[in-house]
Amino acid sequence: MLGVAFVSATLTLSNGLQTTFDNIFNTTSTGVAVVVRGHVEAGGANGGFSDAHRPVPTSLLATVQRVSGVATAEGIVFRDGAALLDPSGKPYESGGGPPQFATNWIVDSRLSPYRIRAGAPPTNADDVVIDAATAAAHHITVGQQVQYVINGGAKQTFVVSGLAGYGSADSLAGATISLFRIDVVQQDMGLVGEYDQIDAAAAPGLSQTELRDRIASGLPGYAEAATEATVIGQQVSGIDSFFSILRTILLIFALIALFVGSYIIINTFSILIAQRTRELALLRALGASRGQVFRMVLTEALITGVIASAVGVFVGLGLAHLLYSALSSLGSGLPKADLVLQGSTVLIGIVLGTVITVVASALPARKASRVAPVEAIREAGDAAQPLGTRRILLGVGVTILGAIGIALGLFAGTSVAFQLLGIGALLLYLGISSLAPLAVVPIAGVLGVPIEKLRGTPGKLARVNAMRAPRRAASTAAALMIGVSLVVGIAVMTESAKASTSVALQQAVKADYMVFASAGQGTISPAATAALAKDPHFSNVDDLKSGTILIHGSSASVFAANPADYQDFFTLDVASGDPNSLANPDTIFLDETEASNHSWRVGDTINVTFPQSGTAVRERIGCIFNPNAITTGYMISSQQYAKFFPEPQTFIILLRAVPGVTHNAGMTALHQDLAAFPTLKAYDSASFLALQSQSLDQLTSAVDVFLVMAIVIAALGIVNTLALSIIERARELGLLRAIGLTRSQTRTMVRWESVLIAFLGLILRVVVGIALGIAVVRALAFTGLGHVSVPFVSLLWYAVGALIIGLLAAILPARRAARLNVLEAISTE
Amino acid sequence: MSDDTETLTPTTVEPRASPPGTAVDVVARAVDAVKVYGKGDAAVTALDSISVFFRRQQFTAIMGPSGSGKSTLLHCLAGLDSLTSGKIVIGSTELDTLSEKELTLLRREKIGFIFQSYNLVPTLTAADNIVLPLAIAGRKPDPAAFDQVVTTMRLGDRLTHRPGELSGGQQQRVAAARALVSKPDIIFADEPTGNLDSRSGAELLGFLRSAVDDAHQTIVMVTHDPGAAARADRVVFLADGKVVREMSDPTTDAILEYMKTLGS
Incomplete structure (x- = not known):
């Protein structure tokens, strides 16, 4: 029963979440026929759910609008990282919660999923429209002043000009949506002169594919056109794959529970049958056939299984709620889900539970059918059977297979390693449990x-x-x-x-303090680094930036440090090469894992593409280091980063205190400096x-x-x-x-x-x-x-x-x- | 040894003739023992004010038709079941004054059991089964007593076997050895020959007889078998929860004759 509860909890949870997301994306894009956007930014991710695309220049909007058959088109900026602050200046979401999107108000209602519920769209630079669910949660009303930290920048004050619904819903699956004037959100997101995408509606009678082909024929090389159906499909499949991972993990646990459960069922039925040997033998003596006894025990198991599974399904629903709150407290940023008990989940749960019960009881049932009629009269003896040789051989075989699976998983070092490990472990369990009696x-x-x-x-x-x-x-x-x-x-x-x-x-x-934003709170504004650099308590302040590069076509993460001072903040755990060579032109560092994957050595030259600027550079490997929590993947100088990353992203600020400043004094100073940047947190x-x-x-x-x-x-x-x-x-x-x-x-x-x-x-x-x-x-x-x-x-x-x-x-x-x-x-x- | 002759001489004992508590050689007695099962209309009187006593070094058989209360009497005497009224005295101890734990300890120290279905612990060897009551009490068996019992029961070559590897007769001999080894004040045997073939049964009765004669044990045995009862010094007949007759120096024929009158 508990096993079934597990399975149905898992299915309920993931179904619930998935349905929620599916609904969102199905209602999101009504009216839009074609989306024009940049090419996929390799390895980049937008909210973790779908591939991120490069922005397109604003000038492209006019091009799209001129295409015949386009009824209307507008540029869209849609980014995570608009932290709404409570009246005391602290973010409502302490990080790790649902995303907080900043986007522009879409003027033409044919393109817009937003519907004004109260007030008016944003017309002034300090106007904002907030989704109705968020407004209700924080008691925000039209005309009220609210503060934001957008993209890790400084606090800004806006006036709530209106409240909007997302289609007929109050919100987008629990996310906060703040709608600003297009130029405001472009400015705050560092996208001046750019849109994330251009949405176009078709003239009456024109199909999405036809409009897409017309638009695509006039697009420059950096942009692509996709039908709305394609975009939704991509988003949904992105979510599906995210949830399939989650579901896989949960199902593994559920299966383990069922596995354990089936052991217990076998045991229970075996004992019950051992106890009823006399009764069964009597039935046999009275003329019941083996088949009848077998079927009788199985029917009993069937009834037990159905009842237990039904109970399990309902326990599972409760468990799903528990799991959900456990997961959201872990900060996986799950939206508020409607935990719906689907018919299919109930069915799967009951069928699975029953089948397992019946299958698990088949062995004892077979034993029951072998009870000889004479045992009705005989004193129940001590029935300790020795292990059969076949069973021992089988157990040894399965154990060895399992061990081989694990060994292969260990040393194959490929993508199937995990599957091999899993199968190997399962076999090992089976083998060991069959040998355990020995x-x-x-x-x-x-x-x-x-x-x-x-x-x-x-x-x-x-x-x-x-x-x-x-x-x-x-x-x-x-x-x-x-x-x-x-x-x-x-x-x-x-x-x-x-x-x-x-x-x-x-x-x-080696840094005394570190500053970074909690997950889901955007990045760090350059203003923050600048403000901290001015504080006399700190002798040395610098930041590390991050981005994505392409190495032989596949994406990898890169971070950039200032060659002049990075060794004041941390030491590279050098495996080979010279850590001082970062400032050399066209030099790249990488971690030992990457190096050994590609069999590269210091001095080799590799092809690196910087997708943000679209440039490809031949870089020389200057140093290979052992990875840790801060330094993993590839490393370049901040000078190179500035050249190749037009949209810089700071992920951490490192600080050294002036000698003589106590730890507490440094921390206090840091907290004061960061008061203007409420999304950032200081760590020693x-x-x-x-x-x-x-x-x-x-x-x-x-x-x-x-x-x-x-x-x-x-x-x-x-x-x-x-x-x-x-x-x-x-x-x-x-x-x-x-x-x-x-x-x-x-x-x-x-x-x-x-x-x-x-x-x-x-x-x-x-x-x-x-x-x-x-x-x-x-x-x-x-x-x-x-x-x-x-x-x-x-x-x-x-x-x-x-x-x-x-x-x-x-x-x-x-x-x-x-x-x-x-x-x-x-x-x- | 001086009173050997006296106890070996079967005596006709009239229970009312010997006032309770005066006879030093009385090991166990029931006084006005009443046992009622169930309540109201469903009440069944299993023991109807029975008074009976058992002397040291005497082999007593209890007989009676099914439902006469002989098993109930045995269980109550052995402290396995409690009386509705009346009292049971073992040695000088009144059982109804004892707590559950004291009762258990009394069974452990003073009473031996032989059951119809042997009731050996299947996971222990014959030797371990024999010393089990002593082991439970945390006592070491007296090697001489152990050897003597094992020799008497002719179990010398079976000590390392488990019950499953022994015949019914051998198992019952192990059970008898277990009852004898701790030299209890009294041994209760519930149909000890009921599951045995006639040869093994006769053999076992021989052992019990010699345990009384040679090892000075006291045995109370419930049985259906007039042949078995004839090996006892005395037979107590029960019917409808009452003692209906006692017979000293019984013979099989006399017992059979009397049982006919009881209608069984």
């Missing part, structure tokens, strides 16, 4: 010895009980293993990432490091949400197995109680059996988890995660956790065992 006896034997020493006879009984049905103990333990080995794996990954980051950064960063090296690991911590906690679920399922599995095996062993327990086992000794016995199973799972999972974590870290080495670090402290906690899970899981079964009516138990015939 490990049960020795491990429980060894672990049981101290328990026996400690707890005497109940301890010994716990040990032999844990060992009595190795398969059952193993599959119970395996259920726990799967969930938690992932936690361990991810813990190893994040711990390694943290270690890599902090080791690298502590060595690299400690808070910067904390920020870096914070995002990793958030990742861990997000993953933990899912895994806690997996562990809960696994713990339920232990409870299940124990409870059922206690019912199964009622007679034996009754005997033990009759000959003098006290209640507390009974509880002790059950408790330690549970702990043993939990520990069994722990050992399996820690081994698998660490191996997996190291494997993934190695696979990700090219992203700068070089440092393998095993989180021993966390592992200790997991061990304690296993103990606690074991003890908790045993509470109810133990109580049940202790409460057992001795007389009934021993006189059960």
Whole structure:
């Protein structure tokens, strides 16, 4: 049921989000027939959803308007990064929230998705129209003064001239939209003389494709024309691919949950059938055929599956809400979604859950059908079957296949590495869990010895009980293993990432302070750098700029630093070459990963294209460095950057304090200087490091949400197995109680059996988890995660956790065992 | 050893003739024991004011038709079930004054059990099963006592086997050894031969007989089998929750004869 809840939560969430986006883009562009825009800026991204296109000059508008068949055309500027400030001068959105678009008011209503709800369109330079949803959320009314920081610049005051709806909706999926006069937004976005795109409407009777062809024939080489249908298609597919990644991740977790769940189902049904052997045998004796018994058990599973799945679907809806809030608190910038439970989700959830239940119960059902009629009369014996050779061979084979998959994934170093890793890991799990029964006896034997020493006879009984049905103990333990080995794996990954980051950064960063904008708050205005440079507290202030370049046709990120002073702020972790050669003409630095991918060495010459200016340059490699959180990819001098990037983007300001200025005095000065730039935040090296690991911590906690679920399922599995095996062993327990086992000794016995199973799972999972974590870290080495670090402290906690899970899981079964009516138990015939 | 002759000599015991509590050699007794199952109209009186006692080193059989209350009496005597009214005394301890835990400890220390369906722990070896009551109590078995029991029961070559590898007769001998090894005050056997073939059954009864005669144990056995009951020193007949007759030095024929009158 929990597994189903997972699947349907995932589907509900992603469907909900996707529908929201689809709706937006379907209503966005009504009336527009053709969009004229620059070519795709390689690697650039507009809000993360679709390819960014180069802007076009304003002069192109006249060209488009002259084409016959164009009813009307207007230039559009549409960019993220208009932070609306609250009355105290702080941004409403602290960063990481939904996008805040700045765009121009579109005069011709045939081209415009915006509809005035109150007031009037912007006519003055300080007029702004705000979307109705944002206005309602912050109680903004027409005529009110509001402050903005646009594109990381200084605070500006505007007057709200009107409120607008987005088509019939109040807003664009939770985004803030601020509409300004075209020249104002051009100015603030650094697009004077340019439009992001030109929208054209067709004269009546003219198709989109026909108009597109007419416009395209007269366009200069830097621009392209696309039909509205194409543009929507691109936007929607961009979103689809974004969500398919998200959905894949969530579905992986859901499948793990189902996987774990199916183990528990198999266990439960096996035990139920073991208990009912007599009943089943009686049915067989009375003339029921094998097929009938098989079908009877399956029907039972079917009914259970349908009911559980139906419950699961509804739990899933609730879970989707939880997930959604978890995701948005992570700052993934998701719009407010309508979480709709679609018919297909319900169907998939129920069908999947039922099918898994039925399939998982098929094995026990087959066993049930093999019950011989004579067993109705016979005393239920001790049915510990040894592992078949076939099963062992199969297990070994699958384990080896899994290991090969992981090894290939590790060393192939290609795009399929992740898939190989995933499949390898799955196979490894299957293999290990099928082999696990072999490990049960020795491990429980060894672990049981101290328990026996400690707890005497109940301890010994716990040990032999844990060992009595190795398969059952193993599959119970395996259920726990799967969930938690992932936690361990991810813990190893994040711990390694943290270690890599902090080791690298502590060595690299020499700057006393750093200033940058939170995600989704635009970039840094040059004015900010200038203002900080004037502050006497700081001896040295400079910024790093970023952009995209094309290396042999594929895009890569580049950052630019001032060769004169960058080494005052950070040291490059030089692998080879001269870090002082940045000022040399046509020189480029790059990180070790890139260099080894292309087998380049210092002194090689490479072709670099700067898409913003459209220039191609042959650059000489001056230095190769090891990447870290600040320095990754390619690096050029600020002089080159100024030449090739007409739209500079500053991503960080680095500062050195004047000697003698205390840390606190520097911070205070920094905060005062930044008062005019509310979207920018100041960090010292400690808070910067904390920020870096914070995002990793958030990742861990997000993953933990899912895994806690997996562990809960696994713990339920232990409870299940124990409870059922206690019912199964009622007679034996009754005997033990009759000959003098006290209640507390009974509880002790059950408790330690549970702990043993939990520990069994722990050992399996820690081994698998660490191996997996190291494997993934190695696979990700090219992203700068070089440092393998095993989180021993966390592992200790997991061990304690296993103990606690074991003890908790045993509470109810133990109580049940202790409460057992001795007389009934021993006189059960 | 001086009173060997006395106890080996079957005595006709009239319960009302010996006032309760006076006889030193009484190991267990029930006084006005009443057990009612269910309530109201559904109430069934299983024990209807039974008073009976059991002497040291005596082998007593309890017989009666199905539903006569013989199993209930055994369970109540053994502290596995509680009376509705009346009292059970084991040694000098009144069971109804004991807490659940004290009852458990009493069973562990003073009482041995042999069940119809052996009830061995399948995961433990025969040797481990035999010492289980002692192990649970955290005591070390007396090696001499252990060896003696194992020899008596002829289990020497079966000690490392698990119950699943033993025949029914062997399993029941392990169960008997388990009941004997801790030298309890009294052993309760519930249809011990019920699941055995006649040869194994006879063998087991022989062992029980010699446990009483040679090892000075006290045994109370519920049985349906007149042949088994004839091996006892004394037979107590129950019908409808009452003691209807006692028979000393019983013979199979005498028992059969009397059982006919009980209509079973």
